[in-house]
Amino acid sequence: MTLHQAIEKLLRQTGRPMTTQQIADELNKNKWYQKKDGSTIQAFQIYGRIRNYADIFDRDGSTVFLIGQPTTKTKAPTAKKPTAIKHLVKVNSTYSKASFDPISNSDTAILILGTMPGDKSLELGEYYGHPRNRFWKIISTITNNELPLTYSDKKELLLKFKIGIWDIAHKANRKGSLDSAIEDEEPNDLDDFIARHKNLKVIGFNGTKSETLFDKYFDRKSGLKYVYLPSTSPANTGIDFDNICKLWRQIFTK
Structure with missing residues (x-):
């Protein structure tokens, strides 16, 4: 069976x-x-x-x-x-995990790329599902909105501001949720995503590992702005909320 x-x-x-x-x-x-x-x-x-x-x-x-x-x-x-x-x-067991489908539409102008969902997100079936991940609070702050209470409202907020989200890895082995534990990753087809989203202008990397994996598998395309963004992960305790929001506002600058 x-x-x-x-x-x-x-x-x-x-x-x-x-x-x-x-x-x-x-x-x-x-x-x-x-x-x-x-x-x-x-x-x-x-x-x-x-x-x-x-x-x-x-x-x-x-x-x-x-x-x-x-x-x-x-x-x-x-x-x-x-x-x-x-x-x-x-000893030879694996911790195979898979990513979600992207959240985007034809108007998407900004794509935020993570590495792959953490265990709490996979359990909930939601992007950035860990209660201490700062992603949704950052997005609501830099768009001057209240923090949405439901996942559906969170997705609507993204699309309202022409923001899409996806992950670099389609699947990978990872014990736990740390980016440093990702192994044997297979990338999502980001070239196809970029080709289909004609209004895309900015790609933001949610953390160092996201940017590293992107550059490992893909070439940066002319006409797109690429922005490194401090990780929203609970593991990133080295930057306060005001400063991380200041840096994340770069996704809106031309």
Whole structure:
């Protein structure tokens, strides 16, 4: 049984929506799908798999439901806190993770590039989902807006100011969420993105690793402005909020 088949079977059997974490926990218990390296299934892997089967699954935040199932729009119950279990991890096991689709439209003039989503973002299915990541607070500040309360409103704020976001890595191995731990990355097709977004003027790199990976795989194109931006990651504690906002305002200067 493949992973997406196991997810579909579980949702049909329970008859209700489930979060990506709940699905991962249940599949780790029932063993309907087992990874080749023997490691446990993670919530981000559930998210990565369901987005490849849009004809079967839909998602609202971190909650997954089957298309056409009458009970799918009901709120998923709160998961019980799982009992801690120690797992033996093989030395050659990997921590394969995948990025999200870009947030952009035909009006996008500014593209902010990160490296790849951290574990909290993958769990939630949202860009910059860690509560201590300063990205959304910075964007609201430099656009003179209140901090949006919902992810949908956050995306609308970006598009209102012609800002798009994506990541350099399509997939990579990374234990944890630090950029320094990224290995064996495969890049997203940024050349195609740039070619399709005719109004693009500025590319901003959210942190040093983003810029390094971009230059590793892509050539800088004439006619575009490239801007290094201090990382919004919680790990970047070396710059205060006022100064990081001052530097991020460069994305609006010609």
